[in-house]
Amino acid sequence: MTMKVPMTEYLRIDLETEKWECRVCDHVIAPAAGNYKEGLLVHNRDPREIHPPVIDPAKYRYTFCPDPDWVRILEFCCPKCGTQIETEYATPGHPPLWDMQVDVPALKAQWASRGPAMLPDAGPAVVPGRGHAH
Amino acid sequence: MKDMTTGGPAPSAEDMKLIKKFLEDTTLFLGPDPEIMQNHDLMQRSADEEHAIANVPDTHTIAKIRDRLQAGCDEGYEMVEQMGAAPGAKWGDVITGIYSASGDLAIASAGGVLLFSSVVHHPIKFIVKNWMNEPTVGVRDGDGFIHNDSRYGNVHNTDQSMILPIFHEGRLVCWVASTVHEGENGAIEPGGMPSMAESPSDEGLKMSPFKVVENYQIKRDLLTFLQNSVREPKLQLEDMKVKLFACLRIKQRIEETLKTDGADALISTLRLTMEDVRAEVKRRVSEWPDMSVRTYIIQDSTLRENCVVKVNCTLTKKGDQLTFDFRGSSPEFTNRATNTILGGLKGMLSQLFLCYIWPDLPRGQAAMAPIEVITDPHSILNCSYDAPNSQSLMSIFTGFTAGQHAVAKFLYSCPEKFTKVHAPAFNMINTFIWGGVSQHGETLGNLCADLNGMGAGATSNRDGEHALAPIFATMADIGEQEVNEEDVPFLQLVSKKMTRDAIAPGKYRGGQGYTMMVATKDSEQWGFMTTAQGAKIPPIQGLFGGYACGTYPLSKVQGVDVYDVMLNEPEKFRHSIEEIMNEQPFEGARYTTHHMGMGFDISKRGELYMISQGAGAGYGDLLERDPVGVVKDIEEGLMSAEVAARLYKVVFDPATLAIDFDATEQARADERKARIARSVPYAEFVKGWNQPKPPAHLPYFGCWGDDIETLYMGSPDKTRRGDEPKPNYMVHPKDVRIAELEARLAAAGVPGDEKQ
Ligand SMILES: [Zn+2]
Numbered sequence: 001m002t003m004k005v006p007m008t009e010y011l012r013i014d015l016e017t018e019k020w021e022c023r024v025c026d027h028v029i030a031p032a033a034g035n036y037k038e039g040l041l042v043h044n045r046d047p048r049e050i051h052p053p054v055i056d057p058a059k060y061r062y063t064f065c066p067d068p069d070w071v072r073i074l075e076f077c078c079p080k081c082g083t084q085i086e087t088e089y090a091t092p093g094h095p096p097l098w099d100m101q102v103d104v105p106a107l108k109a110q111w112a113s114r115g116p117a118m119l120p121d122a123g124p125a126v127v128p129g130r131g132h133a134h
Numbered sequence: 135m136k137d138m139t140t141g142g143p144a145p146s147a148e149d150m151k152l153i154k155k156f157l158e159d160t161t162l163f164l165g166p167d168p169e170i171m172q173n174h175d176l177m178q179r180s181a182d183e184e185h186a187i188a189n190v191p192d193t194h195t196i197a198k199i200r201d202r203l204q205a206g207c208d209e210g211y212e213m214v215e216q217m218g219a220a221p222g223a224k225w226g227d228v229i230t231g232i233y234s235a236s237g238d239l240a241i242a243s244a245g246g247v248l249l250f251s252s253v254v255h256h257p258i259k260f261i262v263k264n265w266m267n268e269p270t271v272g273v274r275d276g277d278g279f280i281h282n283d284s285r286y287g288n289v290h291n292t293d294q295s296m297i298l299p300i301f302h303e304g305r306l307v308c309w310v311a312s313t314v315h316e317g318e319n320g321a322i323e324p325g326g327m328p329s330m331a332e333s334p335s336d337e338g339l340k341m342s343p344f345k346v347v348e349n350y351q352i353k354r355d356l357l358t359f360l361q362n363s364v365r366e367p368k369l370q371l372e373d374m375k376v377k378l379f380a381c382l383r384i385k386q387r388i389e390e391t392l393k394t395d396g397a398d399a400l401i402s403t404l405r406l407t408m409e410d411v412r413a414e415v416k417r418r419v420s421e422w423p424d425m426s427v428r429t430y431i432i433q434d435s436t437l438r439e440n441c442v443v444k445v446n447c448t449l450t451k452k453g454d455q456l457t458f459d460f461r462g463s464s465p466e467f468t469n470r471a472t473n474t475i476l477g478g479l480k481g482m483l484s485q486l487f488l489c490y491i492w493p494d495l496p497r498g499q500a501a502m503a504p505i506e507v508i509t510d511p512h513s514i515l516n517c518s519y520d521a522p523n524s525q526s527l528m529s530i531f532t533g534f535t536a537g538q539h540a541v542a543k544f545l546y547s548c549p550e551k552f553t554k555v556h557a558p559a560f561n562m563i564n565t566f567i568w569g570g571v572s573q574h575g576e577t578l579g580n581l582c583a584d585l586n587g588m589g590a591g592a593t594s595n596r597d598g599e600h601a602l603a604p605i606f607a608t609m610a611d612i613g614e615q616e617v618n619e620e621d622v623p624f625l626q627l628v629s630k631k632m633t634r635d636a637i638a639p640g641k642y643r644g645g646q647g648y649t650m651m652v653a654t655k656d657s658e659q660w661g662f663m664t665t666a667q668g669a670k671i672p673p674i675q676g677l678f679g680g681y682a683c684g685t686y687p688l689s690k691v692q693g694v695d696v697y698d699v700m701l702n703e704p705e706k707f708r709h710s711i712e713e714i715m716n717e718q719p720f721e722g723a724r725y726t727t728h729h730m731g732m733g734f735d736i737s738k739r740g741e742l743y744m745i746s747q748g749a750g751a752g753y754g755d756l757l758e759r760d761p762v763g764v765v766k767d768i769e770e771g772l773m774s775a776e777v778a779a780r781l782y783k784v785v786f787d788p789a790t791l792a793i794d795f796d797a798t799e800q801a802r803a804d805e806r807k808a809r810i811a812r813s814v815p816y817a818e819f820v821k822g823w824n825q826p827k828p829p830a831h832l833p834y835f836g837c838w839g840d841d842i843e844t845l846y847m848g849s850p851d852k853t854r855r856g857d858e859p860k861p862n863y864m865v866h867p868k869d870v871r872i873a874e875l876e877a878r879l880a881a882a883g884v885p886g887d888e889k890q
């Protein structure tokens with residue numbers, strides 16, 4: 001039986017196929033030994049859209065908004081279901097990080113000795129009844 | 135074997151002994167000892183410890199004694215908290231602990247600043263190594279040692295420790311120590327944490343560990359010298375006494391144990407407690423997945439000028455080994471105060487594990503002992519003796535956040551958890567530091583406890599709590615502002631009111647921070663400073679698709695006396711930064727914004743200084759947030775309806791806030807499609823985004839991308855190698871401003887005919 005290990009709120013690794021998968025829509029994202037971000041879509045978000053100005057940007061230099069020339073938000077989403085899997089507050093032009101470089105053989109060995117009963121059951125939980133269907 | 139450097143034979147053991155003795159006899163200055171300062175692991179088991187463990191190996195006896203000692207430490211902590219004069223003491227910026235005879239911290243008080251617990255072993259080891267056998271000093275029953283210089287082991291010089299050796303039948307069996315964030319220490323600015331310090335000589339008292347107590351009495355001559363060196367002589371005396379008495383109480387509890395169980399039981403308890411914790415940490419780490427996690431956190435200022443200062447972190451776990459690799463982080467600043475000594479960083483990481491990851495473990499030095507930390511030499515995270523570090527909090531807190539962000543990615547899949555997986559907490563000390571002459575004519579220098587109101591990060595199952603606790607002391611208090619106002623000549627006109635729309639969105643949102651507005655009232659000799667980063671770039675990262683917090687500036691209103699306004703035209707006063715700055719209700723006043731590194735600024739009666747505490751990070755995709763939670767946030771004034779609707783795609787009636795669930799589901803489904811439409815595949819994205827060097831418009835410090843060996847120093851053309859230290863001077867911000875203005879004059883055709 002194939003075992004899938006939840007690695008983050010939205011990502012899991014299928015130990016048999018050795019692939020990163022989306023936990024929301026089962027989309028196969030990328031090889032587990034590589035950078036999962038390579039299988040995602042990216043949007044370069046102006047941070048002022050997420051962190052709105054509390055005080056008037058026409059009057060003031062500092063407004064509670066991050067400075068869009070100094071920092072951007074890289075938003076990574078699943079190409080199939082559009083779930084936002086990761087964000088990265090990045091210096092403009094700084095290569096995105098390979099944030100989770102997994103030793104796949106070690107992961108397989110670790111879970112071979114644990115068995116599926118030990119898999120964490122947390123997330124991705126949905127709002128009962130009224131959330132989006134997974 | 136031949137000695138490669140001289141070509142001659144290597145010196146014999148006899149010769150080496152002579153050389154060592156010669157060097158020791160001719161040492162002109164006992165500076166911080168790298169052998170002590172770079173090591174955070176436990177000392178080797180001593181012969182005494184071997185013997186004690188052989189005699190008393192029983193785990194039940196040890197557990198019983200450990201609980202007694204723990205209670206003694208907590209009692210000492212309570213004493214300092216209740217009796218201490220420093221504001222820091224009153225809200226728990228304190229720790230007490232028992233150290234082994236070799237200097238390792240075995241048991242610390244449960245409350246307080248655990249961070250201290252991992253740095254005070256350095257000065258004790260210095261005393262053991264240098265003063266124990268020094269005929270002019272010595273270590274005897276009844277002695278007490280004082281210390282504050284961070285370069286000998288401390289977070290920053292504002293913290294002072296009292297350290298007592300404990301003897302039993304003529305033998306040194308352990309040490310006790312008490313540490314308090316005292317505040318004032320005679321530095322270039324009041325309050326003990328000067329951001330204006332450009333060299334260690336600007337940082338005030340520089341106490342290497344020395345004997346200040348004999349026969350349990352504080353030596354009056356040395357006390358007077360210390361009082362004469364600081365702005366608050368009364369505080370210096372009171373808290374030295376309080377720390378001494380707290381240590382004596384713990385000593386009394388130790389003596390009771392010695393009486394009932396003997397010295398071997400005590401020594402065995404201290405040693406085995408540490409060894410057991412160390413082994414348990416190894417076991418817990420081995421349950422994590424083998425992986426490397428990378429992250430970086432940006433400090434957006436040196437507190438003197440805005441710049442982009444990278445804290446770079448790769449956390450690698452293999453088997454039972456955990457390694458923080460901070461290479462590639464910014465070079466140290468030669469004339470800025472935001473550097474930290476390595477011990478401070480390690481202490482803060484220890485705090486991460488003991489408070490946020492494994493809070494069930496006994497508090498002490500052992501939890502961090504097996505965890506490795508790598509840095510570049512002369513890095514902002516491992517600064518040299520000659521670099522100022524009075525604002526080291528900036529670097530240890532951002533280092534902490536890098537660790538907290540990375541650890542979450544290990545913990546998610548781990549079946550055995552001791553806390554919920556959570557997003558980074560807010561990490562900046564957004565508060566007012568103050569000083570001057572009070573309404574009672576006393577010279578004071580300290581800070582508002584509001585730094586303890588950092589917003590918590592969201593967890594895997596719930597929102598972060600608002601204004602919860604400082605990351606350096608999870609059980610600290612915010613204190614009673616009204617009580618404080620009896621002693622200081624200013625009021626917090628707005629306090630503990632949540633700052634609307636300063637948010638960290640997510641499936642679970644971060645806990646928010648509150649607004650602080652202060653104005654001086656009853657003194658013409660009073661001022662404020664603020665020492666935080668994060669007015670241009672958020673100082674944290676979000677988790678699993680959640681967002682970080684936004685940014686937090688300082689706002690000032692000058693040319694007004696708000697006390698007159700409140701007396702004569704009270705309807706003009708507003709209770710939020712948003713309203714005051716946007717509506718500008720006081721005619722003729724000047725409204726300005728600034729970054730959060732305000733140097734000590736003399737205030738005028740009734741002028742407003744306004745800041746906000748920050749939010750912890752959000753967790754998960756915000757489109758999964760319960761719509762009911764979104765509306766609750768609107769109702770509670772955390773978020774405006776417009777922002778909530780736009781970001782969370784919740785559809786509600788603007789008048790009643792009644793949610794239309796079907797329309798919300800549809801709006802969210804549409805937004806997911808819109809995301810896919812506006813985003814591009816990774817390979818395509820990086821082609822347009824990735825740059826080979828930092829952008830020319832940013833004063834950038836640290837590595838770029840994967841190349842951790844090249845450290846940028848303020849521009850794309852100025853670099854150093856990570857392993858080759860170089861000075862890194864910053865120009866005085868006023869000189870920068872003068873140069874800008876001179877260039878404008880020249881451009882405007884003003885003749886440059888000044889004599890040079
Ligand atoms: Zn998906």
